[in-house]
Amino acid sequence: MPAPSQTGIDEATLVAQSREGDTVAFSELVRRYEGKIFRLAQHVTQNREDAEDVLQETFMKAYEHLDQFQGNSKFYTWIVRIAVNQALMKLRRKKTSKTVSLDETIDTGEDTVVREIAAWDENPEQRFSREELGEILDSAIQGLESPYRSVFVLRDIEELSTEETADALGLSIPAVKSRLLRARLQLREKLTRQFKRKGEDAFAYL
Amino acid sequence: MLTCKEFLNEVGDYLDEGIDAELKVKLEKHITECPNCWVIYDTMKKTIQIYKGMNPCAIPADVEARLMRALERKMADKGKVGAD
DSSP states (O other): OOOGGGSSSSSSHHHHHHHHHHHHHHHHHHHHHHHHHHHHHHHHHHHHHHHHHHHHHHHHHHTTTGGGGOOSOOHHHHHHHHHHHHHHHHHHHTTSOOOOOOTSSSOSOOOOOOOOOOOOOSGGGGSOOOHHHHHHHHHHHHHOOOOHHHHHHIIIIOOOOHHHHHHHHHHOOHHHHHHHHHHHHHHHHHHHHHBBOOGGGOOOOO | OOOHHHHHHHHHHHHHTOSSSSHHEEEEEEEEOHOOOOOOOOOOOOOHHHHHTOOOOOOOOOHHHHHHHHHHHHHHHTTTOOOO
């Protein structure tokens, strides 16, 4: 019987086959998630070279420790945890630079700052090409401090749950929520400068 | 009536639909009465949507090639035989 195409096979089957030593199945898992893991690694490390290291280390470790994967979470969530750990280790090694440590205490008090209050166009993204939009969104994320960036990337880009994000970053659920709120407020500010409706500056009432 | 500050503290959970019904009513009342908070809520919702809508770009071919080579070495080291 000819081997069926791997692309239609569900994740659990591919994981089971990989654990049996099926390298083709594992390669298919890699192809499914390499783009997301590379993006995640780039967002967290903010460095392409480091991101490539993280990408390789993540799938190597996943392959090595497949027998430790419990199967009670999704495979993707499991590799995200590995990737986040690898990426954070890279950041910590560079701690002498201006990178803020994830462990640093964050003041969640007064500066949930809102300066820009202006409505956006209905479809602001249509004003820009796909590349331009990608650059705007990436550079806004790069402007966030590391603790906010990691939480935002996991929650709103990789779409992990609050619990999964807390688990992956070793944070409490309230800490995830408050950092996420700060990240979203800051990004909203930055994007408003790009996306606000023309002539909408006078809209600030506060 | 909620203050704007109270609204801002809860807007994240409101967007994630992680709040109880009673608080939800208060938040909804606030944004119908406060145009600034409505704009903040609406633009924050759009911020999240726009990021969620971004698909990852295909990874560069050279990066993928190096990844696959590294994995092949690893797989060979582990001595596992492909099942195909």
